[in-house]
Amino acid sequence: MKKLKLFALTAVALMGVSGVANAETVLLASDDFVGISFWVISMAMLATTAFFFLEAGSVASGWRTSIIVAGLVTGIAFIHYMYMREVWVMTGESPTVYRYIDWLITVPLQMIEFYLILAAVGKANSGIFWRLLIGTVVMLVGGYLGEAGYINATLGFVIGMAGWFYILYEVFSGEAGKAAAKSGNKALVTAFGAMRMIITVGWAIYPLGYVFGYLTGGMDANTLNVIYNLADFLNKIAFGLVIWAAATQSSGRRSR
Numbered sequence: 164m165k166k167l168k169l170f171a172l173t174a175v176a177l178m179g180v181s182g183v184a185n186a187e188t189v190l191l192a193s194d195d196f197v198g199i200s201f202w203v204i205s206m207a208m209l210a211t212t213a214f215f216f217l218e219a220g221s222v223a224s225g226w227r228t229s230i231i232v233a234g235l236v237t238g239i240a241f242i243h244y245m246y247m248r249e250v251w252v253m254t255g256e257s258p259t260v261y262r263y264i265d266w267l268i269t270v271p272l273q274m275i276e277f278y279l280i281l282a283a284v285g286k287a288n289s290g291i292f293w294r295l296l297i298g299t300v301v302m303l304v305g306g307y308l309g310e311a312g313y314i315n316a317t318l319g320f321v322i323g324m325a326g327w328f329y330i331l332y333e334v335f336s337g338e339a340g341k342a343a344a345k346s347g348n349k350a351l352v353t354a355f356g357a358m359r360m361i362i363t364v365g366w367a368i369y370p371l372g373y374v375f376g377y378l379t380g381g382m383d384a385n386t387l388n389v390i391y392n393l394a395d396f397l398n399k400i401a402f403g404l405v406i407w408a409a410a411t412q413s414s415g416r417r418s419r
């Protein structure tokens with residue numbers, strides 16, 4: 164019994180010591196700019212989440228779900244950024260698994276936004292929803308298999324690009340694009356157009372990160388993560404704000 168106690172005490176003491184030793188290495192270094200970007204973005208995600216949830220109550224009821232989903236996207240990203248930040252600051256390695264789990268949840272939610280804003284004005288059908296979802300899964304699974312080394316990085320890239328182009332086809336020339344154009348709702352057309360630009364121009368940053376991270380020879384974790392972080396900041400926060408702006412506008416509360 165005594166021995167056991169002594170053993171437990173020693174273990175606790177050792178844990179304390181190693182905790183202190185670790186504490187030094189897990190602190191953010193002042194020249195770790197990638198780590199700093201992880202910190203800044205995690206806080207931005209938190210702030211935007213609070214903002215969207217607080218605003219959801221004051222838009223017209225048809226837009227409410229869209230604003231809540233925008234808050235879910237940044238909220239889920241916030242939690243993943245806490246983990247990704249930790250992995251990066253502690254190991255200097257790319258938090259690929261966390262990143263893709265985050266994308267696998269948040270990107271489909273953003274695709275659902277296209278469907279939701281069409282549904283808000285009564286123009287949606289389930290085919291649009293499924294096609295956008297399938298395009299997303301192909302894009303992300305291709306990218307993950309390539310980044311995690313299950314398949315050749317170039318092959319993963321090609322599969323990912325195919326999924327992305329399929330999504331773009333749907334929102335520009337496919338049924339979703341046509342439904343938006345015919346809706347006759349000005350706020351919807353504006354929001355749809357802006358969201359479409361984001362997933363064309365804003366999303367183009369991701370394949371660039373992939374190219375510079377994996378395809379230009381060797382593995383560049385710094386460039387990869389800085390580019391992905393910047394892209395997430397833009398594509399999650401600005402994307403939600405565009406929807407929020409359309410919702411506020413069409414709820415007739417521009418001046419309160």
Ligand SMILES: *C/C=C(C)/C=C/C=C(C)/C=C/C1=C(C)CCCC1(C)C
Binds near residue numbers: 270305320366
């Ligand atoms: C909030 C997170 C978002 C909006 C993530 C989006 C991710 C992409 C658009 C990723 C795209 C990729 C390609 C188009 C090809 C190469 C592989 C990916 C997965 C990086």
